[in-house]
Every structure is written in structure tokens, then in C-alpha cells.
Amino acid sequence: MKRRFRVWRGDASGGDLRDFDVEVNEGEVVLDIIHRLQATETPDLACRWNCKAGKCGSCSMEINGKPRLGCMTRMSTFEENETITITPIRTFPVIRDLVTDVSFNYEKARETPAFAPPAGVAPGEYRMQQVDVERSQEFRKCIECFLCQNTCHVIRDHDENKPAFSGPRYFIRAAELDMHPLDSLEDRKEYAQSSQGLGFCNITKCCTEVCPEHIKITDNAIIPMKERVVDRRYDPLVWLGRKIFRRDQLENMAPSSTVGVAGTSGGVPNSSVRPPENAPTGPDGHLDVSELLAPQQGGMSPFGDDMTFPMAPEQVTYHHPDPDRPAGH
Ligand code: SF4
Ligand code: SF4
Numbered sequence: 001m002k003r004r005f006r007v008w009r010g011d012a013s014g015g016d017l018r019d020f021d022v023e024v025n026e027g028e029v030v031l032d033i034i035h036r037l038q039a040t041e042t043p044d045l046a047c048r049w050n051c052k053a054g055k056c057g058s059c060s061m062e063i064n065g066k067p068r069l070g071c072m073t074r075m076s077t078f079e080e081n082e083t084i085t086i087t088p089i090r091t092f093p094v095i096r097d098l099v100t101d102v103s104f105n106y107e108k109a110r111e112t113p114a115f116a117p118p119a120g121v122a123p124g125e126y127r128m129q130q131v132d133v134e135r136s137q138e139f140r141k142c143i144e145c146f147l148c149q150n151t152c153h154v155i156r157d158h159d160e161n162k163p164a165f166s167g168p169r170y171f172i173r174a175a176e177l178d179m180h181p182l183d184s185l186e187d188r189k190e191y192a193q194s195s196q197g198l199g200f201c202n203i204t205k206c207c208t209e210v211c212p213e214h215i216k217i218t219d220n221a222i223i224p225m226k227e228r229v230v231d232r233r234y235d236p237l238v239w240l241g242r243k244i245f246r247r248d249q250l251e252n253m254a255p256s257s258t259v260g261v262a263g264t265s266g267g268v269p270n271s272s273v274r275p276p277e278n279a280p281t282g283p284d285g286h287l288d289v290s291e292l293l294a295p296q297q298g299g300m301s302p303f304g305d306d307m308t309f310p311m312a313p314e315q316v317t318y319h320h321p322d323p324d325r326p327a328g329h
């Protein structure tokens, strides 16, 4: 039986939707139809794929406007007379047809500090409790399809946020390492807040909705990290420390280091980007008293330290490189 498809064809300079009537057989998925199109009418139709089993994360596309894997979308899920529209994922620049340039994601991966085992423990000597393995196992299911990155409105609708925002895929990486009992690097949730743009996320859960691995990105990674950042910022001891000590005393006590931090997160010369703070524990493994009393706990607030809420709209400063846009837009 033939079905009507509309497929976007073009490149970085532009393109449009083309109509095709293609034979569909029982049990087929959208990627089968693309392969049939390549075999019959459009041998030069570009589409990235590898496994056809929902495991390589290559065949991300938008099907009837919804970000999905072509190889995991069964034709039987559509109405019989429904036209199926296939377009490239929208957040990343088109190379050709359904293939986009997703290198943004690899740049963000490179900026995320890698797992850092404790000193003196060689590979092969790591020992973890099963319960610790299970806590982060969910995040290890990620196939790097970048559908969550494509869906997140922080970068989908605001290209200019890309330098400051790593996106949901890298928030789950931060959460996974934060839960890792052998990771000895800096406090990951603070890093997520101060350097990965966790504060931009307003928990819309769109990323969770499109994840083909059903990872609870928002509930199990983003919200717990946000809660723990807030816990530290509004810890009563911290509050008391701020009341007792003068700001200059606190600043002298506050630990700060960019050791091990790569990319723009390491601090940009002549900019207002604040480098992430050091691990909260001292060499003896105890929480340093200065950490409790420092003025900036749990990473920088995007609103500044002395702001009270609700803010008046004209006070809202929203990162936007276009100086002609009014504040708050
Ligand atoms: S929950 Fe946060 S990260 Fe996920 S899509 Fe919404 S804004 Fe983006
Ligand atoms: S978290 Fe889910 S949607 Fe995001 S890249 Fe990984 S598998 Fe894809």
C-alpha cells in the first residue's frame, strides 16, 4: 500500500518539503521508508543512521514535528490516510537533507570535566557497592541521540544561549558523576550551576518527554541537582555566616579554583563569567568552615547575590548578545 510522505530536502542555503508516494509494508519503520526512497526515487537523499535498532543515536529526525528516532517509529502508529512529514532536527545547522551538524554537543562533552578517580587507586582496583552502581545506571543508558538537546527551548529558540548552556544530555552526565562515589573532582552540581547553565533550565520536562531511552532527565537529574544547589545557598549556617562576617572577610575565606576546568567555564579573561569554586572538602575530607561562610555557595545565582523577588521586569537581565534587544527579551 502506498502512503504519502513529505520530506525536507535542501542544505544550509535553504530547501523545501517534497512530496513522495512510497510503498509501505507491515512492520516497517520510518527509516525503512527513507531507505526505500533512496533505493527508488531519490538516491541522493542524505540521512544519518547506523544500527537500525535504537542504540546508536544517529537517526534523530522530526516526524510530524515530533523529535524521534526514525528507526524506532513504526509506520503502524500513524493513521492510514495520514501524510507523514519528515524534517531534520531543528536546533542544529543543516548539512544536507536530514543530516545536521551536531558538533555543538561534542564541544559541550569536551568541556565537561571527565571522571576523576581518587589518588592512589589504580584502574581495576575500583570497588563500588551495587546500590551506587544502580543509582547512576539510568543515565548510562544515554545513546547520545541529542533529541533532548534538540527539544530544549533554551537553545532551540535562542541560539545565542549555546555558549552558556550545555543542555540536558550534559546535566545527566553531571548528575551521574555527582552520584559517583569514586569521583574526586569538584562538586558537580555546583559546576552545573555555575558553568553548564543549569539555572537556565525551567524544568519544562520536554527533554524527558522525547528521550527514547526513557531517562527521567528532569526528575532524576536536573531537579535533584537544583535542589541541592538551593539547599546549600539557603543553608541556615551559611545565612548566619553572612550575618556575622563582613563581605571582605568572607571573600578572604572563600575557596576558589579553576583547576581541572576546561573551556569557557575556566573563566574568560575580561568577562563577568565567574569560575567554578573548588571542592567543598579540605585535604582531610572535612567541609572547610570557609565553605560554610562564603558569600557564594552552590554556584552563582543568575540574578546576583543581593536580589529580592519578585523582580520588576526592567530588572531582569537576560543573556543576549544582541545589544539592540531590550532587557527581558
Ligand atoms: S527541563 Fe530544562 S533541560 Fe529539559 S527541556 Fe526543559 S528547560 Fe531544557
Ligand atoms: S538523554 Fe535521552 S534524549 Fe538525550 S541524548 Fe541521551 S538518549 Fe538521547
Ligand code: FES
Binding pocket: 049, 050, 051, 052, 053, 054, 055, 056, 057, 058, 059, 060, 069, 070, 071, 072
Ligand atoms: S539507526 Fe541507530 S538509533 Fe536509529
